[in-house]
Amino acid sequence: MSDMDRELIQEFVVESREHLEDVERDLLDIDIEQSDQETINRIFRAVHSVKGAAGFFGFEKVNRLAHIMENVLMKVRDGELSFTGDMIDALLAGNDVLRAMIEDLDHSEETDIDGVVSRVSSFLDPNAVPAPVPTAAPSKVDNEPATEDSQTEVAADTDGENKNLEAVQEPTFEDVGPVPAEEIERIVRLGRHLYVIENPFYWYGNTDRLLSTVEEWRKLGTVYYLKIKGPYPDSLEDSVEFEPTVKAWVESALEPSLAPEKYEVSPSRIKEVDLSRFKITPKANKEQPTADQSKPAAPKPTPKPPTQSNISGNEQKKASRPGQKKAPKATKAHHKSAKSSNETIRVKTNLLNRLMELAGELVLARNRLLRLLKNQHEEIEGLETVLHQLDSVTTEIQERIMQTRLQPIGVLFSKFPRVVRDLSGKLHKEVQLVTSGEEVELDKTIIENLSDILTHLVRNSLDHGIESPEERERKGKPRKGVVRLSAYHEAGMVNIDIQDDGKGIDPLIIGQKAVEKGIISQDELESKNDRELLNLIFMPGFSTAEQISDVSGRGVGMDVVKTNIEKLGGSIELSSTPGKGTLFNLKLPLTLAIIPSLIVEVNGHTFAVPQVALEEAIRVVEGDPKLKIETIRNQQVLRHRGTLLPLMRLSDVLGLQRTFIHPVTGEELPDRRHNLHDARNAGDKEEKRGTKRVSRILVLRSGRYRYGLLVDHILDNEEIVVKPLSSFVKNTPCFSGATILGDGTISVILDPGGLVQQSGLKLQELVEEVEQQKEAARARDLEERQSLLLFSNGTEETFAMPLPLIARVEKVPQEKLDKVGDKEYYTTDDRFLPLLRLDRYLNVQMPMEDQEYVYIIIPKTLRYPMGIVCHSIIDVVETTMHVDKETLQEEGIMGSMVLNEKIVLLLDIYKLVSMAAPEHYSYEASMEMRLDEPARVLLVEDTPFFSHLQQRYLEEAGFSVVTAGDGEEALEILKTDSSFDLIVSDIIMPRMDGLELAKRVKEDPELSSIPMVAVTSLDSAAIMEKATGAGFDAFAQKLDKERLLELLFNVLESSRSGSGEVL
Amino acid sequence: MASSIQVLTFRLNDTLWGINILQIRENIQNVQPTSVPLTPSYVAGLINLRGQIVTVLDLKHRLGHQTPATKDSDKDSKNTFCIILNTDQDLEKYEELADPALPIVYVGTDPLGLLTDEVKDVVAFSTDDIRTPPAKGDNALEEYIYGVVTLEDDILLLLDLHKVLSHDT
Incomplete structure (x- = not known):
């Protein structure tokens, strides 16, 4: 056979393999009741291609079997036949034989296919006696004894x-x-x-x-x-x-x-x-x-x-x-395959294992040699070259041997279509299995051990995850559930996901069960977040099955699964969205024996950190201003590359902080000095100031978390052979093993996930916290913030006034206040300022005694200026206006709010002055007279407090008010009702802000004539400019009632008179 | 019928102790165990014994001899004798050699070592000589004593390995 032919045939093999894999998948997928034409066509085409190519190369048996399958499929496609379970089984059997033949083409002609041919062809004509099909080439029957006589071959x-x-x-x-x-x-x-x-x-x-x-x-x-x-x-x-x-x-x-x-x-x-x-x-x-x-x-x-x-x-x-x-393990080598191809040879696993161990020893010996001869490079000629060679050869030997043990995970995945098919039938569920990443390779030992684990998880998904078709329909999901098996590489680990789109797991139910079963206490339940609750199913004695079924076991399930995965050096995590589905994520090392690692030192102890978990190492000089370390919930975090990295000190986690016996009391006390270095040089502060301490942060990833681990030094990179720890040191989650380093010393291997566990670092909570902060910041951008002046009368009440309404505050001695009758005045700038004492108009406590000094708050923009007397100014705070108008209802008080856990009374200054000096504040009536006819106002404001407040002012002034929560709602209203005399709008609002609203209104010919007034709590020229640019006719401060009303009347008047000049 | 038993003797402070010689693989000296954080105080650490990692227990700590000295000074001078125990694999071979009067204690598959002050001779005596420990009740060590043997010039306490190696403390 020429090379050309070989190449072509190789291509044929690869292509056919793919086709047949597709056929198997499609056949397994097919829904007997309503097989879709698309799938049938695809199967038909695939089988057809295989048939054609096989005929071309003269592989008669492949051709014959494919042909008969094609015939059956054609009839199904044309509606002459319809799929039955038996038929699919027969086609699958045929497909298996085809695949077997394709994989060993040289012997394909020796394969006995009559049985399967007759089985498949029986569907063509149920009455016909299965017989060799016309396309078969009887003359091609070879001289193998087993197939010589087609009638007796069954026996053979x-x-x-x-x-x-x-x-x-x-x-x-x-x-x-x-x-x-x-x-x-x-x-x-x-x-x-x-x-x-x-x-x-x-x-x-x-x-x-x-x-x-x-x-x-x-x-x-x-x-x-x-x-x-x-x-x-x-x-x-x-x-x-x-x-x-x-x-x-x-x-x-x-x-x-x-x-x-x-x-x-x-x-x-x-x-x-x-x-x-x-x-x-x-x-x-x-x-x-x-x-x-x-x-x-x-x-x-x-x-x-x-x-x-x-x-x-x-x-x-x-x-x-x-x-x-x-x-x-030791079957005789197949004599024929040995003849035809020397590409593979069977090797005893024991031998491979031994080789693997030896490679490990070799690596250790090499490391030692390199260390010993580090300083002799110059003395011995040629040593360096030899060492280099030894180094690279050793590395390669190790890699190659490791490779011999790697197998594609596809061999494992391939058994699942059948598992799923059989099981779904049994459970009366409709399930489709989707696999991906079959080519990902893993150590043989790991693959072997994974089989049971994956089977368990897939069964679990089918049994507990995927709902019955009826239930799925009720929930508006497709009848057919999907189970996904996918493998992929990530950060040096192999990830395997088992995902279903079933009913998911409710963390609360898990938590309650755990409490019922005594796995956790009620208190613990309350302190756990959803993720922690979900992962309780990995606790011993926990079974989620309502009823134990023969499908997914007897409640020994998940803890065993977890233990087995951890034995393999891997981890498992569960996440789930109730109603949407469940995801099991497995992380496994490629191989078990040798791992590259970083050797670090803390307080004189050395530790090995597996490189797989390491993302990077950051050098930290103490006191570096560029180092952005913040504290969230007592947890130090480093702002690094745009993310927040929780930090932990390895010495703290491992309890390496030294203790000392107090010389006087004899007590054992924690040594607060930061590390060994400090302890030795205690008192030697001068020297310390000169040399800044340098340490390292290792950025580690464990599961879904990243964190920074603070260590003193990084000593070396080394490939280490993992040796198990004895039970005496195994009771902490921090260590995954021990190893002997190149210099013969021993180092314990850190487990990045275990460290998190040990430290009690609530990474999830931190992540959530950060998310919340981001969320809050986003909301804050939209929310109105108002500066408030807080003050008190020396009593328990705290009062507040919006800062923009205050002209100034003066501290004056008591004796400077003049009393005239029951009224008080304060003389300033040669003017009498009438004073207002809150306890006279509000139902609040009387100040106990007069102080030497009082503060006088002087509001601005009052037509009849008055000063408010108080005993002390507490603070100025910027806050959102979450005002409670219900709890404390009183004339003169806008409402109450809680600031720093204290109730604060927000004063209604306009009301107060009108109560104090009613003779000066009968302006509502007078103003109303200025309205020739009632005017309609569209008030656009997102903050409920301001909305209500302004609505009240406007209504008191005789307007009829319609409110909208934001620009978009306002536009909606305007679409159906454009008969407004005025639009009063906030600027910063969610969905659509005031500027956009103004632009839209002015663009709309029907609306453009409605005058618009912007109100805002920001007192800035820039905003004012923007507002005017967007089309607002005027601009006013929120809460500045008088100015606002005055402005509105002006705007209204000028618009009615047809002139645009208002400001 | 009484038969002869051999034990390896060693000193902890002033007390003479013995361990069935079948349990012992070898003695080594001048060990510097690498300590492991977060382990019980009686775990001295790990040593590298010809490429094998051996977990070393400090017998004195284990038996409750709380020496007021700090761990550092322990390490430097006194506790440098280390008795390496046979693992289960070896012990199976010796099962038939053991006398029921002092049966073999299976210690697990992980190699273990015990730190002592000083390792002395191997002593042989008749199984008849083993007496049950006196139950005085005022000695914390009692629970670790398997039996007592009176020698010519000393009292020998047989160490109850099972008790020493059990984890509950």
């Missing part, structure tokens, strides 16, 4: 060594073997299952263990036949050498999906015998061969060396799947 097929892939799905009569007919009838009648188990003897190790296993089988159902084929295994070595096989027929009520687990064999070694033909017509023509088959079915007495000639590449792959922990 099952003689134990020639395990064909299709035998998994394809029933043959030999399959029922020695099981008596009446037993078969019973099994069919009761809806039980008949299985054939074929397992290598060494799986059991010795006869005793085999027999005890069989005892276990008997508990599941009848064991009909048990035979060990091959020489009697005297020793384990023999059993490997000659591969004796244990073969048994067993019967059970177990579903096929559960059988391998219960019978403790790998799924490829147990097959269900298809008894469907016994169901309807026990004497159908198909059964004829029974007589012929029963004889050859008897197990062959003489063992023969395994030929395995029909085990395809795919089968081999399956045999070494990680899920099957005890997959044959």
Whole structure:
């Protein structure tokens, strides 16, 4: 075969592989009731492509099988046939065989496909006797003994060594073997299952263990036949050498999906015998061969060396799947594949493990050597080159050996479509599985151990996550739930997500359950946030299942899952949105043995920090003004690269702060000095001032959190071999192991996640806090803030007045106040200023005694100026106007608000002066006279307090007022009702601000004639300018009632008189 | 029937103690354990024994001899003898050699070492000589004593390894 051909064929293999993978996925996806044309077409096209190419290259069997599948699919596409469960199973079986052949094209012609061909073709014409299809090329039947005679191949097929892939799905009569007919009838009648188990003897190790296993089988159902084929295994070595096989027929009520687990064999070694033909017509023509088959079915007495000639590449792959922990490790190399390709060779895992260990030792030895010879580079000629070479070779050996153990996670994922399909049927749910990232590679050990974990989590998702189709419909979700399995690399770790769009998990329910089960106390429950609550399901003894089902276990679930993942050096996190779905995120190391790490020092102790967790190291010089360290909730955070990084001091977390015995009291006290360095040089302050202390912040990532770890020094980068810690040092979460460094000293390996746990750093709360602050800042931008002057009369009440309304405050001696009758005056600027004492007009406490000095607050813009007397000025605060107008209702008080946990009474200064000097304040009446007719005002204001207040002023002045909460609402109102005489609008508002509103109004020809007045609490020329630019006709201060009203009348008047001049 | 038993003897302060020789892998001297934060005070730290990490317990702390001296001075001078114990793997082999009067204590799979003041001779005696510890009730050490043997010129206390290595304190 020319290279050209080889290349083309290789291409064909790759392409077909993809096609067939698609076919399998689509077939598994198909909804029998309403299969969509799109999917059918896709399957059809894929099979068609494979068929065509196979024909081109002359792979007859591939071509023949694909052709017959294509025929069936064509009929389905054209509506002549419709999908049935059986048909999909048959097509899947066909697809499996196709894939097997594609993977081992050189032997594809030796593959026995008649069984599966007849099974698939039976759907074309149910009455037809399955026969070789026209496209088959009988002349091409090769001279392999197993397939020489197509009539007897079925027998050969099952003689134990020639395990064909299709035998998994394809029933043959030999399959029922020695099981008596009446037993078969019973099994069919009761809806039980008949299985054939074929397992290598060494799986059991010795006869005793085999027999005890069989005892276990008997508990599941009848064991009909048990035979060990091959020489009697005297020793384990023999059993490997000659591969004796244990073969048994067993019967059970177990579903096929559960059988391998219960019978403790790998799924490829147990097959269900298809008894469907016994169901309807026990004497159908198909059964004829029974007589012929029963004889050859008897197990062959003489063992023969395994030929395995029909085990395809795919089968081999399956045999070494990680899920099957005890997959044959030492089967003889396939003689034919060895001939055709020397690309792969089987190596015992033990050998690999040993190599891995040795590589680890080699790395250590290299590190030591490099250290020892650090200073001898110049003395010994050529040493440097040799060391360099040693260094790079060692590194590469280590990497390569590591690679041999890596496997794509796809081999694990590939078993899930079936798991999901079987399980969803059983649970009466409709579930689609979507996988991605199959190419991500992981250490074999990890993959092996992951199998159970992932199965558990996927089952969990199906069982507890995804709702029934009816429930989903009620909730407005698609009937079909989606479970996603995805793998990806992130920060040197492999991430695996198991995500469903099911009902999610309610943290509160989890919390309550945890309390019920005594896992946490009620107090603890209240102190936990949602995330912490959710993660309670990983606690021992917690099971979320309302009813324990046989699908997702017996409540041993999640804690075991978590423990197992942690054993692998990984972590698991759960997040969930009730009603939307659940996400399990697994993080796993690529490999377990050797990890690059950073060696750091704190207080004289060295520690190793795994590089995977390290994002960067920041050098910190004490007192550096550029270092932005802030404190939130007593937690130091560093503002770094636009994010807030919570900080922790490693010495604090590990309790390395030294204690000392007080010389006098004998008490043990914490040593407050910052570190060892300080302790030694205590008192030597002069020197310390000269040399600033330098430390490092390691930016670490653990799970979803980043934090900064403060250490004294970074010593080195080193690749370390992780060794486990003994139980005496394991009781803290801070350490994940220990290691021997290049210089022979020991260092403990820090666990970045454990440190968070140990420190009690509430990272989640911090993150939330920061979010809240951001949120608040955003809201603050929109909210009105008003400066208030707080003052008191020496009593318990605190009063407040808006600062913009105050002209000035004067401190005057008591004796400067003059009393005239019951009125008081203060002489200033040669004027008498009438004074107002709050206790005379408001229901507030009387000041206890007069002080030497009083303060006089002089409001501005009062037509009849008055001064308010108070005893002390407390403060000026800027605050949002969350005014409570209900609790304290009184004339002269606008309302109350809480500031610094004290109630503050907000004075209504206009009311107060009109109460104090009613003779000067009858202006409402007089002003009303200036309105020729009632005017309508649209008041646009987002802050309820200001809105109410202004509405009241305006209504008192005779306006009829319509309010809007923001610019957009105002426009809405104006759309239907444009008959306003005035628009009074705030400037800063959510959704649409006043400037935008003004622009829109002025652009609209219908509205443009309505005069607009801007009101704001900001007293700035810039704003005024902007407002005028946007189209406002006038501008006033909020709360400056008199000026506002005056302005409004002016505006109104000039607009009515047709002139625009107002200001 | 009485048979002979060999124990390795060592001193803690002024007391002579013994451990079944089957439990012991070797003795080493001048160890400088790397201390591990957040561990009980009786955990002296870890040492590198030919590429293996051994967890070293300070027997004195473990037995409640609270020496007023600071940890530093402990490290520097006195506690430099370290008895390395056999792990379960080795112990299985010795199971049949053990006498029921002083059965083997399985210590786990992690290599462990015990710091003592001074390691003395191996002493042999008859199992008949082992007496139960006197229950005086005023000695905190009592619970760690498996048995008492009177030697010619001294009293030997047999260390109850099981008790020493249990975690509850």
